[in-house]
Amino acid sequence: MNTHPYLRAFLAGILVPTLVMPLMLIGFIVLRLWLQVSVPIERGMVFPMALVPALWGIWNVLWIGSHARTHLPIGLHGALLPLLLMPGGAAITSCLGILALGSHDAIWFQTLHIPYALILPMFMVALAAYYLVWKYVVGFLNHTLGIA
Amino acid sequence: MNAHDEERMKQFLKQALPPMGDAEPGHDQWPAMRQRLAARPTAVPWFDWALAGGLAVFALAFPASIPVFLYYL
Numbered sequence: 370m371n372t373h374p375y376l377r378a379f380l381a382g383i384l385v386p387t388l389v390m391p392l393m394l395i396g397f398i399v400l401r402l403w404l405q406v407s408v409p410i411e412r413g414m415v416f417p418m419a420l421v422p423a424l425w426g427i428w429n430v431l432w433i434g435s436h437a438r439t440h441l442p443i444g445l446h447g448a449l450l451p452l453l454l455m456p457g458g459a460a461i462t463s464c465l466g467i468l469a470l471g472s473h474d475a476i477w478f479q480t481l482h483i484p485y486a487l488i489l490p491m492f493m494v495a496l497a498a499y500y501l502v503w504k505y506v507v508g509f510l511n512h513t514l515g516i517a
Numbered sequence: 518m519n520a521h522d523e524e525r526m527k528q529f530l531k532q533a534l535p536p537m538g539d540a541e542p543g544h545d546q547w548p549a550m551r552q553r554l555a556a557r558p559t560a561v562p563w564f565d566w567a568l569a570g571g572l573a574v575f576a577l578a579f580p581a582s583i584p585v586f587l588y589y590l
Binding site: 392494497 | 561565568569571572575579581582584585586587588
């Protein structure tokens with residue numbers, strides 16, 4: 370089954386964030402409609418719900434396309450994605466008014482205060498999480514779909 | 518369609534469709550499939566367990582970071 374490997378790679382890549390999306394939608398409904406939390410959640414939903422799944426799919430296509438030359442393990446390839454996602458996401462959310470930079474901490478949704486000292490450890494944790502998810506979940510999907 | 522036309526049609530079809538050749542596999546595939554199904558999954562290296570444990574500890578220590586992770590990741 371060697372037809373359309375890039376299409377299958379894209380579909381394997383978008384599966385994980387697509388499965389997370391209903392959870393985010395449930396969270397949005399609970400916070401906004403049930404608990405009446407007055408934070409601009411809907412303004413920021415475009416990033417996780419539209420851009421992130423597409424980026425995962427494209428990233429997996431890139432791995433399939435470049436693996437013959439680079440021989441980079443899929444876990445390491447996936448761990449590179451936060452280097453693109455987190456600064457990009459921070460720029461978008463800052464423009465949308467979801468992320469505000471205070472004197473001692475970054476503030477998301479006018480509610481979540483994260484001290485600057487915690488940003489770098491969070492980034493490292495994101496790299497580790499991506500490494501594991503790409504190695505075991507996306508790698509499994511690629512293997513199942515016959516492209517890796 | 519007379520017998521001559523039928524013969525010509527057979528010839529045309531044979532020309533249009535090349536012979537399949539040896540369509541059967543060279544050997545029995547089932548033992549290889551059984552071996553693959555019975556193969557034990559590869560063990561998770563200790564480094565990956567350590568990373569997963571670190572993630573869990575971080576999430577427990579800083580629960581406020583979980584929504585931010587879910588948002589960006």
